[in-house]
Amino acid sequence: MTEPGGGGRTGWVAPLCWSAVALEGFDLVVLGVVLPSLLDEPAWGLTPATASLVSTAGLLGVMVGALSAGPLADLLGRRRAMLATVVSFSVLTLLCAVATGPWTFGALRFLAGLGLGGVLPVALAMVNEYGRSGRGGSATTALMTGYHVGAVATSLLGILLIPVWGWRAMFVAGALPALVLVPLLARYLPDSRPQPPPATGAARSRNPVAQLVRDGYLRSSVAFWVASFMGLLLVYGLNTWLPEIMRAAGYGLGAALAQLLVLNIGAIAGLLVAGRVADRTGVRAATPAWFAGGALFLALLAVPLPGAGIYLSVLLAGVFVFSAQVLVYAHVSQHYPDHARASALGAASGIGRLGAISGPLLGGGLLSAGLAYPWGFFAFAAVAALGAVAVLAVPRAVPARAR
Incomplete structure (x- = not known):
């Protein structure tokens, strides 16, 4: 059903997927953390109404990413899909740090959401595939603790970074972990490309x-x-x-x-x-x-x-x-x-x-x-x-x- 690839080891699946989900947890609260600073940007003219549009743009990107990443992972391989999602949202998160206005910022949040939305379904599929039989519930909930740990870490980073470096430093901090995580994913995450069901009169189910x-x-x-x-x-x-x-x-x-x-x-x-x-x-x-x-x-x-x-x-x-x-x-x-x-x-x-x-x-x-x-x-x-x-x-x- 699955073939190892890229030097993958199944024991690395849970911690690597947990780390990727923790980065998505960063995105859960980062906008709320930087929003007071964004509202104070005099050149942006951001209002609560336009801030809501920026937030919605990011969520729409996550929705589109989740809907598209799952089928791509099933067809092309989950290791490739995980690498693509982490690389894309990390690069686009970094670009948010140099946004020049609310509309550019909102567009970047939407594009970053495409990658962020793909992380969770791919990670959930992998931990359930490689987890021990009968432990699917605990494997899933353990993975999701990464989401909340990432959210808490973002709040703490906001307290430390924003007063000294400003809100842009938060998006740099959100992108930097990819420098470590992406090589680890490429080296240790096993390839997983499920085979379609045997052709028992139903090619449509492929x-x-x-x-x-x-x-x-x-x-x-x-x-x-x-x-x-x-x-x-x-x-x-x-x-x-x-x-x-x-x-x-x-x-x-x-x-x-x-x-x-x-x-x-x-x-x-x-x-x-x-x-x-x-x-x-x-x-x-x-x-x-x-x-x-x-x-x-x-x-x-x-x-x-x-x-x-x-x-x-x-x-x-x-x-x-x-x-x-x-x-x-x-x-x-x-x-x-x-x-x-x-x-x-x-x-x-x-x-x-x-x-x-x-x-x-x-x-x-x-x-x-x-x-x-x-x-x-x-x-x-x-x-x-x-x-x-x-x-x-x-x-x-x-x-x-x-x-």
């Missing part, structure tokens, strides 16, 4: 994209796309607006920011727990349970709680909400045949990015209407419930002709 909607997989694909949309809506909506919603509930700014930190601490803890649970109970059972847990604790945030109670609720919401989306990826990895795995992951990640765009819009709309508290939490809880329903709609097995 196309990995067509596989997502044929041979009994259409219902599964639609269900996974809906679940991924809901999952990423929650991730981006809460990370963007939780502090403001908590301020609308009467908490001070310091407490609201502390609750955002607690939410992301819960996310990391949830990743470690969810993977082990999924390995024991099966990812099919764990994924809707995690969405349901997210719905419960999000709804509980709408209830005023004394003292540490609110922090405990925020922590538990983070444990379930963020891991639910990662378990969707683990479920996708196990559900589709090997020759279409990266395409399936790319489609789930790419279509889910529409949820990443919708989440901040939903939160912002509720805040503008004065409904953020408590109805914002009820709205997010309903989204999590819909995610659980979508996962439950995935068939237990596909028809025998697809297997």
